[in-house]
Amino acid sequence: MRQTACLEFILRLGDNALINAQRLSEWCGHAPFLEEDIAMANTALDLIGRARLLLSYAGEVEGEGRTEDDFAYYRDVRDWRNFLIMELPRGDFGFTIARQLLVDVYDYQLYQQLLHSTDQTLAGIAAKTIKECDYHLRRSRNWTIRLAAGTAESQVRIQAGLDEVWPYATEFFRFDAVDEEMQACGIAPGLTTAAQHWRSALNRILAQTGLHEPAQAHSPDGGRQGLHTEHMGYLLAEMQAVPRAYPGLQW
């Protein structure tokens, strides 16, 4: 039972990283200017690196010989555990920054707690990841502040982005049996603390920008149960097309 919950938990972490990376990398060649293009692709690569560590480890924990590639390329929509916020289409730059802000604050708080995991591998991954989280958060916070203080249009767009992604953050903190067990056995200590810190950290940033906390219009749910939005199938189709067309291809 412990092993099943642990596998589930690691897959969630890995899937979040990979699907967020896939959406971010869609900006490659489309960012507002060259420097930002490189920075976004760079962030996406950080997330892919994190996903690789986690999905490889998931394969180890599962013990059935599945590799990171098996998890990434040969699972269908219903098998993915990522939060819905990760798979939403990339939208405009304001939307992407708003999503990254919520996700980066969440990741920073979460991996801060995972540093203290009783699982040595997970603690090790967290130690490597937390430095990237720190940098990613610095980027999304700066951009949020810039857009909020920029032109009338940039202000409207970052607020619109926030309004749209905000409800999806409820998924971060809807704890289920897996979370309870991971927290209780110390593999994922402090999940509750991370939730509290997420809210206060985000409120501090919003207060700095004059952006307002959006209304909780609806409470999306289901990503971790494999109940994804209609966007997920298209995302996977693109991400998995090559390995599925040429299984086992090496180059």
Add this chain to the structure above:
Amino acid sequence: MSNSRHLPLWEVFIRSKRGLNHKHVGSIHAVDGEQAMQYARDTYTRRSEGCSIWVVRSADIVASQFDEADSLFEPADDKVYRHPTFYAVPDDLKL
């Protein structure tokens, strides 16, 4: 990419190893120093090229002008005695 012309240009200097000098590696566009530092990091150090970054506004650099080259550099050309080339160097000294 058309926005770039509205953003100031910055020159990037990277120190590749402790003890070495910062070396000019290229330039980037950014709104301010903080953003310039981030873009410099993302553009020039992602393959562990450095341990320290300087960014400086290109507009703040005072550069020698091409048409001053004659007066600045040519006088040095015919003063061979400024080079220590008249010393006898022992054969086994590696230079």
